[in-house]
Amino acid sequence: MLNTITTRPTRPELVADWEHLFKVFIRPEDDDCKAVLIKYMERILFGLHDFQKTYVGITEAKSLKDLSEAFINTIISENPEKKLADVITCLIKEIAPHAVNVASPYFVGHMTSAIPFFMVHLKTIVAALNQNVVKLETSKVLSVIEKQVIAKIHRLIYNKDQKFYDENVQNADTTLGTFVEGGTTANLTALWVARNKRFAPKNGFSGIEAEGLAAAYKAYGIDRCVVLVSRLGHYSLRKSAGVLGIGNRNVIPIELDERNKVDLGGLKKAINEFKSDSRTCVLAVVGIAGATETGTVDPLEDLADICREHKIHFHVDAAWGGPTLFSQQYKHLLKGIDRADSVTIDGHKQFYMPMSCGMLYLSDPASMDAIAYYANYVNRMGSVDLGIKTLAGSREANSLILDCALKIMGKKGYSLLINHGIETAAAFADEIRKRDTFELVSVPELNILTYRICPADIREKLAASTNENDRRRINETLNNINRDLQRIQREAGNSFVSRTTLRLCRHPEEDIVVLRCVIMNPMTTLDILREILDEQETIFKSRLADML
Numbered sequence: 001m002l003n004t005i006t007t008r009p010t011r012p013e014l015v016a017d018w019e020h021l022f023k024v025f026i027r028p029e030d031d032d033c034k035a036v037l038i039k040y041m042e043r044i045l046f047g048l049h050d051f052q053k054t055y056v057g058i059t060e061a062k063s064l065k066d067l068s069e070a071f072i073n074t075i076i077s078e079n080p081e082k083k084l085a086d087v088i089t090c091l092i093k094e095i096a097p098h099a100v101n102v103a104s105p106y107f108v109g110h111m112t113s114a115i116p117f118f119m120v121h122l123k124t125i126v127a128a129l130n131q132n133v134v135k136l137e138t139s140k141v142l143s144v145i146e147k148q149v150i151a152k153i154h155r156l157i158y159n160k161d162q163k164f165y166d167e168n169v170q171n172a173d174t175t176l177g178t179f180v181e182g183g184t185t186a187n188l189t190a191l192w193v194a195r196n197k198r199f200a201p202k203n204g205f206s207g208i209e210a211e212g213l214a215a216a217y218k219a220y221g222i223d224r225c226v227v228l229v230s231r232l233g234h235y236s237l238r239k240s241a242g243v244l245g246i247g248n249r250n251v252i253p254i255e256l257d258e259r260n261k262v263d264l265g266g267l268k269k270a271i272n273e274f275k276s277d278s279r280t281c282v283l284a285v286v287g288i289a290g291a292t293e294t295g296t297v298d299p300l301e302d303l304a305d306i307c308r309e310h311k312i313h314f315h316v317d318a319a320w321g322g323p324t325l326f327s328q329q330y331k332h333l334l335k336g337i338d339r340a341d342s343v344t345i346d347g348h349k350q351f352y353m354p355m356s357c358g359m360l361y362l363s364d365p366a367s368m369d370a371i372a373y374y375a376n377y378v379n380r381m382g383s384v385d386l387g388i389k390t391l392a393g394s395r396e397a398n399s400l401i402l403d404c405a406l407k408i409m410g411k412k413g414y415s416l417l418i419n420h421g422i423e424t425a426a427a428f429a430d431e432i433r434k435r436d437t438f439e440l441v442s443v444p445e446l447n448i449l450t451y452r453i454c455p456a457d458i459r460e461k462l463a464a465s466t467n468e469n470d471r472r473r474i475n476e477t478l479n480n481i482n483r484d485l486q487r488i489q490r491e492a493g494n495s496f497v498s499r500t501t502l503r504l505c506r507h508p509e510e511d512i513v514v515l516r517c518v519i520m521n522p523m524t525t526l527d528i529l530r531e532i533l534d535e536q537e538t539i540f541k542s543r544l545a546d547m548l
């Protein structure tokens with residue numbers, strides 16, 4: 001009887017046998033199957049809609065500790081436990097209320113927000129078709145669509161001539177880019193391409209992919225590779241350097257200028273120093289188009305010039321900012337992106353696609369040959385199998401979602417979203433400047449900004465002080481206040497603003513804790529942002545002001 005705790009009496013209709021199994025599989029030839037699909041689909045969508053209506057804040061108050069205590073059973077039941085209808089009810093009643101309502105316009109802390117409802121339909125179609133774009137034999141037209149939509153976005157970034165796209169759009173031998181899991185994998189793939197091109201096969205050496213790092217460094221007479229990016233570079237670059245054997249310490253952070261862009265003087269100095277040591281190779285320079293923490297854009301045109309002069313791979317991490325290219329008013333902010341060797345863009349950020357979708361674009365359609373792999377049963381030489389030049393094997397047909405979304409939204413639709421984000425962030429920055437309690441820390445260039453509680457008298461004190469220890473002490477107190485404030489506001493559950501720690505040009509020796517807002521939800525208005533500031537002022541005055 002040792003098993004009594006885990007074995008529940010099973011309901012008679014709950015049995016795993018062939019008869020029941022056949023019922024749960026999709027069978028196009030059976031019309032009843034369609035009715036079942038529709039019935040449950042409706043239930044799910046209505047149920048989730050009600051969830052979002054009920055839980056306007058972040059999440060219902062239930063501690064993570066309580067939740068983890070409710071999810072500790074590790075035994076898989078021998079027989080079925082629940083019918084689909086009960087599973088759905090349970091998801092809607094017991095799980096969804098403890099998920100995060102990222103669709104709320106008061107949820108402005110992260111790069112995840114409401115998505116257009118048609119994205120849910122498109123994602124469902126992708127699941128229902130269940131194509132695998134690793135190879136043509138399991139995807140057919142979906143592979144063709146991927147090449148087409150990749151060419152469309154490539155054109156948005158690089159704007160090469162019609163002949164170029166005619167030649168490449170459906171060319172089985174060339175690759176303008178690829179869908180990947182997210183921005184992290186896109187950055188990894190970019191550095192993988194750069195690495196393999198830099199350490200290509202040559203007289204007696206078969207290339208780094210075949211022989212490994214030690215042999216490559218020996219063949220090329222170097223001891224070390226570095227990747228240069230501003231201090232605001234995304235940590236996925238360090239991960240990538242780790243995976244690729246370059247070493248994450250060799251992602252070298254370059255200082256920022258006063259607008260939080262990479263300091264060009266500092267970058268040139270670093271390149272010259274590394275170049276004067278003939279045993280070090282500068283593998284890539286990464287320009288950021290929409291830094292995760294501040295939304296700022298590096299001077300891409302200048303970076304392109306520097307990379308061309310020194311023959312360095314120029315990668316642009318536009319995971320966040322890429323879709324700014326849709327906006328006639330603001331696309332100039334990304335000027336120079338067309339000169340990048342490779343560009344990362346996330347689909348699940350400002351393309352408003354469901355989780356998860358990343359993309360990598362290459363200027364040279366032959367670049368990705370450097371990472372090609374073939375196998376006899378799939379991915380045969382000369383085929384259009386998309387799995388030949390990607391890190392992933394099997395993967396979903398995300399291109400279908402993006403292609404349909406582009407048709408439904410048009411450039412105009414995306415541009416309205418981009419403009420709303422940038423303009424609301426600018427208005428929000430003005431509002432912060434007007435309030436004595438706050439200090440705007442990073443001026444928004446796109447739709448992300450950071451600020452902190454720092455009352456006017458303290459700001460004056462900081463500006464006037466010449467004593468470094470005094471300043472440090474004041475900033476430490478402010479850091480504690482802002483850290484507490486963010487936590488208290490999050491726990492209250494009416495709104496969500498995130499927090500990060502920045503080391504800025506203005507305070508080069510100190511880490512400054514800031515509040516961070518990302519304005520991407522079109523329902524987030526200036527009035528809502530004012531309410532969020534009001535709440536922060538109230539929390540500060542009633543609970544934290546005496547820390548100063």
Ligand SMILES: *Cc1c(COP(=O)(O)O)cnc(C)c1O
Pocket residue numbers: 111181182183184185187234236288290291292317318319320346358
């Ligand atoms: C979000 C982001 C990434 C990482 O993307 P994931 O999709 O989270 O893997 C990389 N770079 C920048 C600039 C980002 O904003």
